[in-house]
Amino acid sequence: xxxxxxxxxxxxxxxxxxxxxxxxxxxxxxxxxxxxxxxxxxxxxxxxxxxxxxxxxxxxxxxxxxxxxxxxxxxxxxxxxxxxxxxxxxxxxxxxxxxxxxxxxxxxxxxxxxxxxxxxxxxxxxxxxxxxxxxxxxxxxxxxxxxxxxxxxxxxxxxxxxxxxxxxxxxxxxxxxxxxxxxxxxxxxxxxxxxxxxxxxxxxxxxxxxxxxxxxxxxxxxxxxxxxxxxxxxxxxxxxxxxxxxxxxxxxxxxxxxxxxxxxxxxxxxxxxxxxxxxxxxxxxxxxxxxxxxxxxxxxxxxxxxxxxxxxxxxxxxxxxxxxxxxxxxxxxxxxxxxxxxxxxxxxxxxxxxxxxxxxxxxxxxxxxxxxxxxxxxxxxxxxxxxxxxx
Amino acid sequence: xxxxxxxxxxxxxxxxxxxxxxxxxxxxxxxxxxxxxxxxxxxxxxxxxxxxxxxxxxxxxxxxxxxxxxxxxxxxxxxxxxxxxxxxxxxxxxxxxxxxxxxxxxxxxxxxxxxxxxxxxxxxxxxxxxxxxxxxxx
Numbered sequence: 001x002x003x004x005x006x007x008x009x010x011x012x013x014x015x016x017x018x019x020x021x022x023x024x025x026x027x028x029x030x031x032x033x034x035x036x037x038x039x040x041x042x043x044x045x046x047x048x049x050x051x052x053x054x055x056x057x058x059x060x061x062x063x064x065x066x067x068x069x070x071x072x073x074x075x076x077x078x079x080x081x082x083x084x085x086x087x088x089x090x091x092x093x094x095x096x097x098x099x100x101x102x103x104x105x106x107x108x109x110x111x112x113x114x115x116x117x118x119x120x121x122x123x124x125x126x127x128x129x130x131x132x133x134x135x136x137x138x139x140x141x142x143x144x145x146x147x148x149x150x151x152x153x154x155x156x157x158x159x160x161x162x163x164x165x166x167x168x169x170x171x172x173x174x175x176x177x178x179x180x181x182x183x184x185x186x187x188x189x190x191x192x193x194x195x196x197x198x199x200x201x202x203x204x205x206x207x208x209x210x211x212x213x214x215x216x217x218x219x220x221x222x223x224x225x226x227x228x229x230x231x232x233x234x235x236x237x238x239x240x241x242x243x244x245x246x247x248x249x250x251x252x253x254x255x256x257x258x259x260x261x262x263x264x265x266x267x268x269x270x271x272x273x274x275x276x277x278x279x280x281x282x283x284x285x286x287x288x289x290x291x292x293x294x295x296x297x298x299x300x301x302x303x304x305x306x307x308x309x310x311x312x313x314x315x316x317x318x319x320x321x322x323x324x325x326x327x328x329x330x331x332x333x334x335x336x337x338x339x340x341x342x343x344x345x346x347x348x349x350x351x352x353x354x355x356x357x358x359x360x361x362x363x364x365x366x367x368x369x370x371x372x373x374x375x376x377x378x379x380x381x382x383x384x385x386x387x388x389x390x391x
Numbered sequence: 392x393x394x395x396x397x398x399x400x401x402x403x404x405x406x407x408x409x410x411x412x413x414x415x416x417x418x419x420x421x422x423x424x425x426x427x428x429x430x431x432x433x434x435x436x437x438x439x440x441x442x443x444x445x446x447x448x449x450x451x452x453x454x455x456x457x458x459x460x461x462x463x464x465x466x467x468x469x470x471x472x473x474x475x476x477x478x479x480x481x482x483x484x485x486x487x488x489x490x491x492x493x494x495x496x497x498x499x500x501x502x503x504x505x506x507x508x509x510x511x512x513x514x515x516x517x518x519x520x521x522x523x524x525x526x527x528x529x
Contacts, residue, residue: 037457038412038457039412039413040412040455040493041453041455041491042491045490045492046488046490058487061511063414063415064414064417108419124427127422127423128426128428131423144514145416145419146512
C-alpha cells in the first residue's frame, strides 16, 4: 500500500522551509515530490532597486552559510562588465576567506550528518572545532557570519600581518583534528554501515540532473569551477580536486573531509605567497554591458549574471545557486531506500538544514509518524547496527 | 494554575525554533547555542521538535506570502502564555527586504513579540541575554 510522508515546510533537514513529499510502500521509499518556494524573498527584484555597492550586501543575505560565495560571484560578474581584475593582494585575501568558509560549511554539514545518524558526539566535537574559525572571521572581518569581504574591484578589509600567526596556529590545530575526524569516521564500522551504499547517485544521474559541487564529485563526476575556470588565486596555488566514484553518502562525506585538507593547503600557500600592495582598484562607473561570475561555493557552483545600462544600479540580476540542482537529484538518490535512511539521504546534498522537526506520516488521514519519529527511526537503525557489531 | 505555569516556564523554558524565510545564519547561531561553547542546556533551555510543547518561540527571518499562514498556524498551536523572541534584523523589521513584492512585513505585524534581538546575525551571547530578559519580565 502506498503512503505519503510529507516532510516540511518546517522539517528536520532544512533551515529554509521546503516541502518534500515521500511516497512510501511499507518501509521503502518509492518516489519523492519536491515543492520549493517557501523562502522566496525576491532578491533579484530588490537587487534592481539598489546601487551596485549595496547589492553585494544584499546577495550576502541569500544564504548565511555560504555568505561569501554569493558576493564573490557577484563582484566577479561586475568586474567582468568593467573589464578589470582585482589587485593581487585582494585576490589572495578573497581566496583565503573563500577557503576558510568552505571549511566552516563542511564542518557544519558533518556535524549535522552525525546528528541525523544518532552520533551526537560527532556533532558536538565537530562544532567545537568550528568555533575558533568563527572567532578568526570575527578577528579579520568584524562579524562571525556575513563577512562582507568582497567589494567591486577588490577586498573591503585587509588581513593584517600580525593576524597571520593566529590563522596559521588555527590551521595547525585544524589539520590535526581533521585527520582525527577522517580516521574516526572511516574506521567506525557502524558509521560505515549507515553511510555505505546508501543514497547512491550514479555518474549518469549526476550528469542528467546537472548536480555540482561535492554531490557531483562524490558521484565520480569531476567538476570544480576552481579548476575548470580558475579565477583569483586558484591557479597560482597547488591543490587537487577530490573525486570519489561511489556516489553514496560515504563518498560525499569523504569528499568534504578531504576537501577540508585541500582548503588548509590552499590557505597556507596563500598566506605564504601573499604579495604586498593595494587591496582595491577604484571603480568610478559601470559601463553598459553584461557580465557573468562563477564561484565554487561549498555546495557547488554559484552563478551570477548581471546586466548594466550605465546607470547606478543593475537592470537585471540572475542568481543560480547550487542547491537548486542538488535537491532535485534527491528524487533518484532516495528511491528504493528505507524511511530510516531518507533523512540522511536528503541531507547528504547539504541543503541548508536545521533541527525543527515537523514531519508527519499520514495513513488514511490519520497521523502516524512525526519528524521526531523519523529521526528516532534513523537513530534506532544505528543502534541495531551497533548491537549487531557487538555480537 | 497560571502562576504554576509561569513558575515552570522560568525554570526551564522549552523553545521551538521557527524560521519563516531566513538566510540560515540566525538559525545556525541558534544551533550554536546548544553546541559545546555556549551549551544553553545547562540553563534548562531545550530546543524541541513541536510547537505544542513550546514555552517560547525563537523566530527568525522575514515572513513571505507563502509562509505567513503556516507561521500563524504554528503560533496558534503553542500553549499560551508563549514568549515570542524575534532574533535577527529580519525578524525585528524587514529592513533590506522592504522593496520586495513577496515579503509581508516583520513578526510584530502578525503576532505579539516580547523581545527583539537585533543583529545580523546576533551573537549567541546576545541571544542568551535576550532569552534571560524575556524570562525576567514574567
